[in-house]
Amino acid sequence: MTPATSTPAPRTRRLPLAGVLRLGRPADIWFKPALSVVASVAPPNLLLLALGRLDLAMYTMAGSLCALYAHNRPYAARARVLAWVVLGMVGGLAVSLVAASLTSSALVLVTVGALLAAVQKMLCDATRVGPPGNVVLTFITSASLFAPQTLGQVPGHLALACAAGAWSWLVGMAPGLLRPHGPERRATAGALKAAAGYAATRGTADGHARARAAAAAAVQAAWQSLLAARDTRSRRGLERLVVRAEVALAAPADTDPEQLRTWAGELTGAGPVPEVHDPAAGGELLGVEAELAAPARPLWTRLGPLAPIAVRTALGCALAGYASLALGVGRPYWALVTAASLYQANLALTWTRGVQRVVGNLLGVLLFAAVVPLAHLGPAALVLCCLAFNFGAEALIGRNYWLGSVCVTPMALLITEFTGFQEPGPLITERVVDTVVGALVGFLAAVAVTNRRSGDRVEHALTAAERAREHTARLLAEPAPAPAAVESARRALAAALAELRATADAASGEWWQRALPQERVVRAEQAGHRTLAATVRHQGLHPSGRAEGVRP
Numbered sequence: 001m002t003p004a005t006s007t008p009a010p011r012t013r014r015l016p017l018a019g020v021l022r023l024g025r026p027a028d029i030w031f032k033p034a035l036s037v038v039a040s041v042a043p044p045n046l047l048l049l050a051l052g053r054l055d056l057a058m059y060t061m062a063g064s065l066c067a068l069y070a071h072n073r074p075y076a077a078r079a080r081v082l083a084w085v086v087l088g089m090v091g092g093l094a095v096s097l098v099a100a101s102l103t104s105s106a107l108v109l110v111t112v113g114a115l116l117a118a119v120q121k122m123l124c125d126a127t128r129v130g131p132p133g134n135v136v137l138t139f140i141t142s143a144s145l146f147a148p149q150t151l152g153q154v155p156g157h158l159a160l161a162c163a164a165g166a167w168s169w170l171v172g173m174a175p176g177l178l179r180p181h182g183p184e185r186r187a188t189a190g191a192l193k194a195a196a197g198y199a200a201t202r203g204t205a206d207g208h209a210r211a212r213a214a215a216a217a218a219v220q221a222a223w224q225s226l227l228a229a230r231d232t233r234s235r236r237g238l239e240r241l242v243v244r245a246e247v248a249l250a251a252p253a254d255t256d257p258e259q260l261r262t263w264a265g266e267l268t269g270a271g272p273v274p275e276v277h278d279p280a281a282g283g284e285l286l287g288v289e290a291e292l293a294a295p296a297r298p299l300w301t302r303l304g305p306l307a308p309i310a311v312r313t314a315l316g317c318a319l320a321g322y323a324s325l326a327l328g329v330g331r332p333y334w335a336l337v338t339a340a341s342l343y344q345a346n347l348a349l350t351w352t353r354g355v356q357r358v359v360g361n362l363l364g365v366l367l368f369a370a371v372v373p374l375a376h377l378g379p380a381a382l383v384l385c386c387l388a389f390n391f392g393a394e395a396l397i398g399r400n401y402w403l404g405s406v407c408v409t410p411m412a413l414l415i416t417e418f419t420g421f422q423e424p425g426p427l428i429t430e431r432v433v434d435t436v437v438g439a440l441v442g443f444l445a446a447v448a449v450t451n452r453r454s455g456d457r458v459e460h461a462l463t464a465a466e467r468a469r470e471h472t473a474r475l476l477a478e479p480a481p482a483p484a485a486v487e488s489a490r491r492a493l494a495a496a497l498a499e500l501r502a503t504a505d506a507a508s509g510e511w512w513q514r515a516l517p518q519e520r521v522v523r524a525e526q527a528g529h530r531t532l533a534a535t536v537r538h539q540g541l542h543p544s545g546r547a548e549g550v551r552p
Contacts, residue, residue, distance in 0.1 A: 364409025
């Protein structure tokens with residue numbers, strides 16, 4: 001065993017402060033989730049307003065907020081994901097409403113909410129459902145635990161959630177009527193742009209390692225999007241472009257970044273997919289078909305590594321709720337939801353999210369104090385203010401979590417007033433206390449529950465990457481390997497290297513653990529990248545589009 005794989009005594013790592021509140025660039029489609037949630041929330045709320053039953057809005061909101069999910073998925077996959085999100089939301093809501101109707105013990109209800117939050121966290125992470133993840137589910141189910149309820153009311157309230165969920169499904173699928181291949185085109189354009197950014201460094205500039213990691217992640221995201229899309233001529237053309245992005249990662253010095261950016265620009269419009277012709281196209285597409293035919297990884301195998309985060313979530317949410325009750329706060333679910341929103345892939349990211357959550361919520365209560373006189377003008381003003389904050393939250397949260405929280409906080413406070421206007425002073429005080437308590441107790445629970453398996457996962461990812469490289473190298477050493485086999489091995493190696501980088505990054509953010517085999521990780525990545533470059537040369541995939549007969 002090399003010195004790089006030794007395991008010295010556990011050591012602490014500094015928690016980051018620099019850049020925690022820095023704003024990023026807005027997402028390319030920042031307006032689509034924002035418009036979708038408004039289109040999903042507005043009709044049910046306005047209908048309840050007309051009927052004079054805004055007190056039922058919490059149940060329709062459960063279904064309406066499902067429109068926040070799956071905006072980056074191809075429409076065939078989006079249909080399935082949104083359906084599962086609606087079912088998960090309604091299922092969690094059912095548990096909460098039944099619990100609320102059976103007991104009035106706040107301790108029992110907080111415990112139920114904490115367990116639900118842990119289950120929701122595990123399932124969302126294991127299925128990689130994407131943002132907003134478990135937070136919206138936990139917000140709805142936790143708030144519902146403390147809504148006055150009888151068993152006889154539960155079916156009607158669930159029916160409202162189902163109806164709103166069906167409407168949110170339609171809202172989420174509606175853009176497909178105009179741009180049926182929009183999500184996969186955007187994902188491919190993102191891969192080309194990221195690969196162009198890396199190719200522009202020629203592999204030598206400062207920061208090129210970070211650029212390569214970002215490009216590799218974008219390429220993997222593009223492949224995941226394409227493999228989830230229907231088999232069409234458009235998808236085949238996008239597959240060839242993603243292969244070009246992969247080639248740029250393997251041979252940045254021989255790549256024309258402007259050509260990649262030109263293709264990306266053409267994809268963002270409504271024109272035809274740029275056609276790329278190359279002699280290895282048949283092998284590439286056969287490799288894709290082989291990957292599509294491979295059996296999916298069972299869900300239960302993805303749940304095991306998430307156990308530490310699930311324990312953190314359950315413990316942190318429960319303790320936060322209990323602490324809130326001990327302080328006499330009337331809405332302990334706010335502390336529970338704050339704790340649930342913190343937990344990320346590692347402790348460093350959890351700390352970052354905690355700082356962002358506290359800053360955003362404190363600014364949000366100030367915004368609520370400024371807006372509440374307007375919202376109290378009447379029920380219609382209340383609904384319109386909530387819709388405005390719904391839009392603002394989704395429009396801003398992609399730039400930084402704290403910025404979106406500035407709108408999420410007043411929206412959540414206004415939702416509590418659907419049953420009747422309340423004095424803003426006590427409401428603000430309780431929200432501030434619950435935010436601080438939830439963030440503090442939740443983070444302490446994350447520190448107490450160490451993720452000792454993160455180092456083991458790095459070892460497993462290393463082994464997988466090394467085996468994938470050895471398999472690819474053996475194929476290349478054969479006299480005449482099948483093109484489909486080489487392409488399949490190349491993609492498997494690329495995926496293994498991306499997983500290795502993601503696993504190492506996640507493990508490096510844990511606060512107290514044994515030292516990671518950083519040298520071995522670097523060597524595995526370097527060897528893997530050299531093997532990827534060899535597959536490019538073997539397949540005759542030249543980075544320059546002009547050399548391959550690209551049609552303008």
